Amino acid sequence: MxxxxxxxxxxxxxxxxxxxxxxxxxxxxxxxxxxxxxxxxxxxxxxxxxxxxxxxxxxxxxxxxxxxxxxxxxxxxxxxxxxxxxxxxxxxxxxxxxxxxxxxxxxxxxxxxxxxxxxxxxxxxxxCSQKKRSELPQLIRGIAQAEGVEIGVPAANALIDRVGTSTVSLSTETKKLAAIIKGKGAKTITENDVRSLVALAVEPKSWDLTNALAQRDLSLCLQLLARMKGFTEVGLFAICVTRIREILTAQTLKNRREPVAAGMGKQDWQIREIVRGAELYRQSELLALLKEAPVIEKKMKSGSDAKQLLELWIVAACAGSSIRA
CATH class of the missing domain: 3.40.50.300 (P-loop containing nucleotide triphosphate hydrolases)
Known part of the structure; x- marks a missing residue:
């Protein structure tokens, strides 16, 4: 034809x-x-x-x-x-x-x-409008398959977190990863491959940190904190406390067998990570973190080392340890 x-x-x-x-x-x-x-x-x-x-x-x-x-x-x-x-x-x-x-x-x-x-x-x-972020994992998957390897949604999202939403950069990094993975005799690009092989190129967004907190991923939380230069520790602490409060709310609604999204006044896609956090945290842990929050905030605003206080609180959240500062 x-x-x-x-x-x-x-x-x-x-x-x-x-x-x-x-x-x-x-x-x-x-x-x-x-x-x-x-x-x-x-x-x-x-x-x-x-x-x-x-x-x-x-x-x-x-x-x-x-x-x-x-x-x-x-x-x-x-x-x-x-x-x-x-x-x-x-x-x-x-x-x-x-x-x-x-x-x-x-x-x-x-x-x-x-x-x-x-x-x-x-x-x-x-x-040629930029694709929505939710459409990018499928794009990355297609690029990977064209290179002879597979990549799952978690790994694709990790790549977006590290590289940003530029489709050119995502294509370049996916092809690099594919070449490395094939060189190792593997057929799938994993989330660990992305984190160990792709350099961080963009400053994280606030929701990157709160999502990592919901996942109780301490290593990722600390990596993100080190790169969030455009935020104050007090501001970051406030959004983290809000996320813990949201997780507790979602947990309570689930225990009552009530619709979580409707009960929180959000769409289903907005609570995905919150619901995941509700499954990973115990209620007692959430309550302890929220009880300690006003004390931490007061110390931050009174001249104590805000960075150390924030990191210790996040360590306690992710690792389930007590807070000492």
Whole structure:
């Protein structure tokens, strides 16, 4: 079956860089498949342009020894106004032998430029919005499988925690992990593999810490604390105490056989880690932690070593030990 003819232009609009790069590579292969010269793919660098007329000349250049040539212009939403105006004029009457591929993080729909592309063909605008965090484990799994290995949801989430939500970074790290795992003769990337082989690249969010606390994962809690430079110890302590209180509430509702999510005024997905914590903590442990919380907070605010107090309280929570400070 013959492939659909290429459009004279494409706009890959959104902040999913991996999707953009995959689409650009697909276009590059299509154009190069009919090109014996290797001279018909050009990536525009704004710094090398001599002005709007130079850009227009490049776009109107006839392909050499090939039916089409590919011109790639990245981040068109950051170009200077004269260049944007030149592109706007060009897309109104493009050269059919040029395939203009443009990327943008967020080109607004109400701009003349966007409207000009849309007028040419709405199908030329490809949505490359960043995937939701909940969709990323499936993406990672697909990348891993393409590399010949498997990865479960817990390991995929651990990778997101360490690398962030950039699809390009997730793809790169998944491929690295796959190569290492296959080198060891294994077939599955585990959560321990991720934590031992992937460097921490992003500052954790508050919920990363509270989720680790709910899981009673002391090692992860301490790792996260060491990297949470944008938070005060008092602030971190407050959100941790709130999480312990939520776990106690969930435990109480479960014991009464009442709906946990409805009873807490939350959605099911919002209480997943809380319910897990309710299964891992004893009620007496939760009550002891909450009883000690006001004492710890008072010491923190009166000049005691807040970092040490927070760490000791978390150790007590995760390890089930008594609190001494």
């Amino acid at each position: 013959a492939e659909k003819p290429l459009s004279a232009m494409y706009l890959f609009n959104g902040d999913d860089n991996l999707k953009q790069e995959m689409l650009l590579e697909r276009l590059r292969k299509r154009v190069e498949s009919g090109d014996e010269t290797g001279m018909n793919v050009q990536v525009i660098n704004e710094k090398e342009l001599q002005g709007p007329a130079h850009l227009t000349d490049i776009l109107n250049t006839i392909p050499f020894g090939s039916p089409q040539r590919l011109v790639i212009v990245k981040e068109v939403d950051t170009l200077k106004k004269p260049l944007v105006e030149a592109l706007t004029a060009y897309v109104a009457a493009p050269l059919e032998t040029t395939v203009l591929a443009m990327t943008a993080k967020k080109l607004a729909r109400n701009t003349r430029f966007y409207k000009a592309i849309e007028k040419y063909s709405s199908q030329s605008i490809i949505d």
